[in-house]
Amino acid sequence: MTFRRSVLSRRGFMALGGATAALGAIPGLAQAAGPSLAALAKAKGLRFGSAVSAGPPGSNTGTLDDPGYSRVLVDECGVLVPENELKWYVLRPDAKTFAFERADRIAAFAKAHDMALRGHTLLWHHPKWFPAWLQHYDFGKGPAAAKTAEGLLVDHIAKVVAHYPQIDSWDVVNETIDPKDGSIRHTVFSDAMGQEHTLDTAFHAARAAAPKARLVYNDYMGWEAGNEAHRAGVLKLLEGFRKRGTPVDALGVQSHLGTEDPAAPGSLGKPQEKAWRAFIDEATGMGYDLLLTEFDVNDRDMPADVAARDAAGAALAKAYLDLMLDYRQTKEVLAWGMVDKYSWLQGFTPRKDGLPKRATLYDDAYKPTPLREAVAAAFQAAPARA
Ligand code: G3I
Numbered sequence: 001m002t003f004r005r006s007v008l009s010r011r012g013f014m015a016l017g018g019a020t021a022a023l024g025a026i027p028g029l030a031q032a033a034g035p036s037l038a039a040l041a042k043a044k045g046l047r048f049g050s051a052v053s054a055g056p057p058g059s060n061t062g063t064l065d066d067p068g069y070s071r072v073l074v075d076e077c078g079v080l081v082p083e084n085e086l087k088w089y090v091l092r093p094d095a096k097t098f099a100f101e102r103a104d105r106i107a108a109f110a111k112a113h114d115m116a117l118r119g120h121t122l123l124w125h126h127p128k129w130f131p132a133w134l135q136h137y138d139f140g141k142g143p144a145a146a147k148t149a150e151g152l153l154v155d156h157i158a159k160v161v162a163h164y165p166q167i168d169s170w171d172v173v174n175e176t177i178d179p180k181d182g183s184i185r186h187t188v189f190s191d192a193m194g195q196e197h198t199l200d201t202a203f204h205a206a207r208a209a210a211p212k213a214r215l216v217y218n219d220y221m222g223w224e225a226g227n228e229a230h231r232a233g234v235l236k237l238l239e240g241f242r243k244r245g246t247p248v249d250a251l252g253v254q255s256h257l258g259t260e261d262p263a264a265p266g267s268l269g270k271p272q273e274k275a276w277r278a279f280i281d282e283a284t285g286m287g288y289d290l291l292l293t294e295f296d297v298n299d300r301d302m303p304a305d306v307a308a309r310d311a312a313g314a315a316l317a318k319a320y321l322d323l324m325l326d327y328r329q330t331k332e333v334l335a336w337g338m339v340d341k342y343s344w345l346q347g348f349t350p351r352k353d354g355l356p357k358r359a360t361l362y363d364d365a366y367k368p369t370p371l372r373e374a375v376a377a378a379f380q381a382a383p384a385r386a
Contacts, residue, residue: 031075032368032376037361038078040379041333045386046325048379049079049115050335051294053342054105062102063342064109068366072338073109076361079116079169081293081334082106083344086119086160089131095152100163107164118169118334120293121218122157123202125176127187139192149192154205161209169332171218171252171293172206173199179221182233199237200246207247214331217241218252218293222259223276223320231279242286250289253280253324256336257316258298259345271316273323280327289329292321294336296343296359297371300351309358314374321378328385333375338362340369 041048052073055061063069063083073080084090085103093099110117127135137152139145161170176185176199184195193201206215217238221230234251241248284290297313324330337343337360345359356364361372 030365030367032372034376037076037372037375037379040376042078044325044379044382044384046330046379046382047079047116047332048334048375049077049081049118049332050338051081051083051120052106052109052337053083054085054102057101062105063337063339064106066339066342069339069342070109072362072366073115074113076338077115079118079332079334080106080110081118081120083120083337087121087124087129088134088156089129091160092131092134092156094133095137098159098163103164107166111166116169117164117167118332119161119164119167119171121171121174122160122206123153123172123189123199124174125187125189125199125202126174126185130187134188137188139188145192146194146197149189149198150201153189153193153198153201157202157205158209161206161213165210167210167213169214169216169291170206170210171216172203172248174218174252175220177219177221177230177233177237179227179230179233182229182236184233184237196240196244200241200244203241203246203248214249214289214291215247216250216252216291216293217248218254218291220254220256220259220294221279222254222256223271223273224258225270225272228275231275235279235282238283238286238288248288250291250331251283252291252293254294254336255292255320255324256294256296256298256345257320258300258302259348271320277323280324284327284329289331290324290327291332291334292324292330293332293334295333295375296336296345298345298349298359299357300349304351304353304355306358310370313358314370317371318374318378321375322381325378325382328383331385333379335361335375339366340364 037048052064053062054064082103139149189198221227221234299313302309302312339362340360341364343359345357363369
């Protein structure tokens with residue numbers, strides 16, 4: 001077993017005491033041999049990290065509260081992203097309150113371990129993910145309504161961004177394209193302000209609050225068949241941003257592999273490599289950088305046998321990452337969680353045989369899986385970028 005002392009000392013492991021010393025004492029955790037994923041990524045000009053969650057104040061229900069999980073994060077990650085804690089439905093219990101406590105815990109952990117922090121998300125522009133009080137908020141009518149809506153949105157973004165000046169990469173708008181037909185979703189904001197103006201306002205507010213941060217449009221259009229309308233809608237959106245001079249720096253490609261939208265017409269789930277390259281070429285051709293923001297593998301349709309399943313998941317991931325990392329515009333890779341038992345995929349489209357999924361880079365005993373090695377190999381094979 002190789003302990004990555006260089007990574008740990010870079011983070012001031014010994015100097016931190018308290019929580020960090022406790023992490024160092026966890027027995028029985030297997031560590032991956034060789035350099036950390038953060039170090040492998042960094043050697044190629046990339047950044048690697050993961051989503052992590054924090055429970056409500058006073059609870060210990062977040063993944064951050066599991067010492068085994070925290071140890072994996074410290075060992076492997078250069079950046080953390082709050083999985084849910086910056087979403088309106090967590091941050092904004094009402095129109096006046098900002099409940100930063102949960103995200104603050106993650107920010108403190110990242111700081112203590114010398115990891116960067118990225119932000120997800122300032123506007124998940126989908127009514128389902130608005131807090132109940134906002135879903136039917138009455139902004140009134142006409143120009144006054146537009147002004148009130150704009151005031152609420154800009155105030156939210158200005159305050160959240162100012163609270164985390166260390167965040168240098170923001171998912172400003174998340175998932176506003178309807179995968180069924182590629183249209184922009186309607187919300188109370190867009191009803192009051194107009195769809196494009198709502199999205200543009202969010203990016204302008206983020207730019208004003210964080211002039212140097214990378215501003216990202218994030219969505220889950222994938223390379224599988226069934227995503228054609230979704231991809232086309234995202235490209236149209238990106239073109240519109242460029243035409244209107246909206247400050248968007250990058251496309252966040254979520255990269256939930258194998259998780260095509262089951263509701264999409266003609267969904268087959270098979271990768272369409274040629275069409276996918278054309279999509280990525282168009283986005284990069286417009287000058288957008290790329291981030292793989294929520295990487296994991298939905299093994300729903302893979303064999304039950306663990307070795308065969310792991311091999312299939314790792315092969316799929318390696319092929320995908322090789323393709324994506326070949327684009328020098330790809331700057332960051334974020335895993336959407338690092339330990340299988342906590343993955344959101346356990347509850348999403350369960351396997352027919354009822355077996356737990358092996359969707360992330362570490363199994364339930366905190367041991368690295370072949371998927372972790374596929375990511376490491378892809379980083380090693382990737383061309384360097386600035
Ligand atoms: O914390 C409560 C718990 O107190 C309660 O008992 C329980 C009952 O449902 O819910 C818990 O909250 C859940 C939360 O995750 C924390 O686990 C919510 O119901 C559940 O809806 C929420 O799901 C999150 C989902 O986004 C919706 O916000 C997933 O964790 C998170 O992984 C997922 O992440 C999204 C990205 O933000 C955007 N892209 C897709 C990705 C996967 O769906």
